[in-house]
Amino acid sequence: MAMALLVAIGAMWLSVAILFLGKGEPKxxxxxxxxxxxxxxxxxxxxxxxxxDNFVAGLLFAHGIFYCSVAYALLAGxxxxxxxxxxxxxxxxxxxxxxxxxxxxxxxxxxxKMLVVKSNYLAFAxxxxxxxxxxxxxxxxxxxxxxxLAWSLIVWVVFGLWVPAFYMMTAGAFxx
Numbered sequence: 001m002a003m004a005l006l007v008a009i010g011a012m013w014l015s016v017a018i019l020f021l022g023k024g025e026p027k028x029x030x031x032x033x034x035x036x037x038x039x040x041x042x043x044x045x046x047x048x049x050x051x052x053d054n055f056v057a058g059l060l061f062a063h064g065i066f067y068c069s070v071a072y073a074l075l076a077g078x079x080x081x082x083x084x085x086x087x088x089x090x091x092x093x094x095x096x097x098x099x100x101x102x103x104x105x106x107x108x109x110x111x112x113k114m115l116v117v118k119s120n121y122l123a124f125a126x127x128x129x130x131x132x133x134x135x136x137x138x139x140x141x142x143x144x145x146x147x148x149l150a151w152s153l154i155v156w157v158v159f160g161l162w163v164p165a166f167y168m169m170t171a172g173a174f175x176x
Contacts, residue, residue, distance in 0.1 A: 002056050005043040006165035010157045012036035012067055017157075019074075020150035030074030037071050040064030055101075055116055059126070062094040066133065085140025092133035099126035121164060121174035128160040 012033045019029045044060035047053050069087040078084070102123035106116030132152060138144035167175050 001043055001047050001051055002053070002060065003165040003168050005040055005047075005060060006161045008036055008039050008043075009063070009067075010161045012070075013153045013157045013161065016070065017150040017153035020146045020153075026074045026077060030071050033067055033074060034071035037064050037067030040067055059094065059098050062091050063129070066091040081140040085137040088133040088136035088140065092130045092137060095126045095130035095133060099123050099130060102126055119174060121176050124176075125160045125164055128156050132156055132160075 015024065015029045015032045018024050019026065040060055041064035044057045044064055047060060048057035066087050069084050072078075073081055073084045100123075101116050102119045105114055105118030108114055132149075135144050135149045135152060139146055139149050164174055167173070
């Protein structure tokens with residue numbers, strides 16, 4: 001489920017990036033972002049309820065809420081994006097926590113069981129998500145250039161979404 005969500009999230013990231021590069025329009029991009037936000041929130045609930053993976057569900061849920069806030073900002077035509085930037089900051093902090101847990105593998109439970117399996121690639125991806133959402137936060141406060149954010153989103157569609165999703169779906173493992 002999570003890998004399919006990564007592919008869907010790419011539709012939002014790429015659309016927002018292209019909008020930031022001056023192509024497209026806010027309300028159409030906001031609609032795409034709203035659909036992806038809703039799919040991500042619902043997908044996170046399914047990830048927890050059906051696939052019994054509360055850990056990944058939490059990361060997806062935080063990002064889904066952020067996508068919904070971006071959708072609202074675009075659809076409503078907000079000029080002051082600091083409130084959306086604040087949600088981006090929250091999402092960045094959540095991604096940093098996930099990055100640390102993926103690097104370390106989390107605590108070992110009774111019987112040697114680990115709820116969080118160490119994954120260098122997912123830690124790398126979460127680092128990228130943290131950097132991107134920090135860029136969004138800074139951009140919302142006028143402290144980071146929009147065109148660099150746009151190109152960063154495009155690069156991370158490939159390395160932070162497509163590579164892990166398609167590699168996992170076809171090879172059954174992450175690249176590293």
